[in-house]
Structures are given as structure tokens and as C-alpha cells.
Amino acid sequence: ETGVTQSPTHLIKTRGQQVTLRCSSQSGHNTVSWYQQALGQGPQFIFQYYREEENGRGNFPPRFSGLQFPNYSSELNVNALELDDSALYLCASRPGLAGLDTQYFGPGTRLTVL
Amino acid sequence: AQKITQTQPGMFVQEKEAVTLDCTYDTSDPSYGLFWYKQPSSGEMIFLIYQGSYDQQNATEGRYSLNFQKARKSANLVISASQLGDSAMYFCAMREGTGTASKLTFGTGTRLQVTL
Numbered sequence: 314e315t316g317v318t319q320s321p322t323h324l325i326k327t328r329g330q331q332v333t334l335r336c337s338s339q340s341g342h343n344t345v346s347w348y349q350q351a352l353g354q355g356p357q358f359i360f361q362y363y364r365e366e367e368n369g370r371g372n373f374p375p376r377f378s379g380l381q382f383p384n385y386s387s388e389l390n391v392n393a394l395e396l397d398d399s400a401l402y403l404c405a406s407r408p409g410l411a412g413l414d415t416q417y418f419g420p421g422t423r424l425t426v427l
Numbered sequence: 428a429q430k431i432t433q434t435q436p437g438m439f440v441q442e443k444e445a446v447t448l449d450c451t452y453d454t455s456d457p458s459y460g461l462f463w464y465k466q467p468s469s470g471e472m473i474f475l476i477y478q479g480s481y482d483q484q485n486a487t488e489g490r491y492s493l494n495f496q497k498a499r500k501s502a503n504l505v506i507s508a509s510q511l512g513d514s515a516m517y518f519c520a521m522r523e524g525t526g527t528a529s530k531l532t533f534g535t536g537t538r539l540q541v542t543l
Contacts, residue, residue: 355536
């Protein structure tokens with residue numbers, strides 16, 4: 314186990330609703346990244362947080378937003394849900410920004426949008 | 428252009444045999460890292476092995492080794508002595524540069540099935 318936890322494990326929402334997903338990073342890790350993995354695809358980078366600030370973003374619209382808290386846990390918020398938002402959402406943490414250190418992933422939250 | 432290419436959608440291997448999963452990458456950054464992750468049906472991405480672009484030797488971690496051919500831009504994963512528990516999706520990923528906003532870019536994955 315990596316020490317990265319995510320909640321909830323599964324979630325069902327309807328189109329147009331809003332959702333919040335949560336991630337607790339591994340102890341000592343101050344950098345958290347979020348990824349979206351559609352069925353049959355590799356994960357796609359959404360954004361990254363370092364010391365409570367967003368410092369990198371992938372090709373996702375502004376309705377995908379996030380937060381990082383002083384304890385380095387993080388939230389992913391998605392507004393105005395669309396059917397294509399159905400995916401596995403993965404959170405990953407690593408010790409810092411310097412170097413090419415490894416990211417450790419949580420178990421993911423599986424979101425279904427009906 | 429795809430940054431990470433995994434050309435094998437699915438692979439079969441017999442238990443106790445070795446298997447190679449292919450990965451090629453594309454980058455102009457001299458500093459990058461290559462990763463392999465295993466994803467069982469449960470969904471969690473499990474880190475297997477890492478190779479830095481400046482590393483002189485191929486990385487090894489137990490039964491996993493990375494065949495790094497820099498000139499060919501390939502980073503193939505070799506699993507020796509396959510076990511039934513190795514059946515899963517395997518993803519190759521790359522991080523370019525260091526420091527801020529250095530994200531992982533993943534390939535489309537290879538599904539490995541280990542048979543008796």
C-alpha cells in the first residue's frame with residue numbers, strides 16, 4: 314500500500330450536478346496530482362498542487378478545479394458534470410517538485426455520470 | 428505526436444516464462460524519467476520501476492527490469508519468471524524536465540495475461 318487514500322471509492326451522479334473527490338497524500342509528500350482515466354485509456358493529467366497552489370494543469374476545462382490544504386490533502390471539484398466525465402479519478406503524491414522522484418497513486422474514485 | 432507509445436494492446440505469457448512489454452517515447456528534453464506502473468482490475472496504479480535519462484545502467488527491481496535504449500527511445504519492461512498475479516494492465520509513463528509542472532504522460536497500456 315502506498316499510503317495515499319481517496320474517497321469515496323465509487324460515486325454516481327447525474328448530468329449537470331457537481332462532485333467533490335478527496336485525496337490524502339502519503340506522509341511527507343507535499344505535491345499532489347490528479348489524473349482522469351477513461352475506460353480503456355491511460356491516465357490523463359488534470360492538474361498538480363504544490364504547497365496549496367496549483368502549479369500545472371492539463372487540457373481540462375475550468376469546471377475542473379481543486380484545492381490543497383495545509384496538511385497537503387487535496388480535493389478535486391467538477392461542476393456541471395457531463396456524461397464524458399465518467400472515469401476513474403486517480404490522485405498521486407510525491408515528496409516535492411525537485412528531481413524526477415516517483416509518484417505514488419491512490420486506489421482511485423470511480424465516477425459514473427448518468 | 429504520441430509521447431508514449433505502447434504497441435501491444437494485449438500479451439499472453441505462460442507462467443514462469445519471461446515477457447517483454449514494449450514502450451517507445453518521444454521527447455526533446457535531455458532530462459526525463461521513465462516509469463512503469465501495474466494496474467490490476469482494482470484500479471490502483473502500482474509503481475514498478477524507474478529509469479532516469481542520465482542513468483548509465485538499466486534499472487532492476489526484483490523480477491522487473493527495464494531495457495533502456497536511449498538512442499532508440501525505447502524503455503521496454505521485462506518481467507522474468509511470470510506469475511499468475513502478474514496478470515494486469517501495464518502502463519509506461521514519462522516525466523519530462525524537473526521542478527514545476529512536471530506531469531506524467533502515460534501510454535495506452537498493455538494487458539498482460541499469465542496462463543498456466
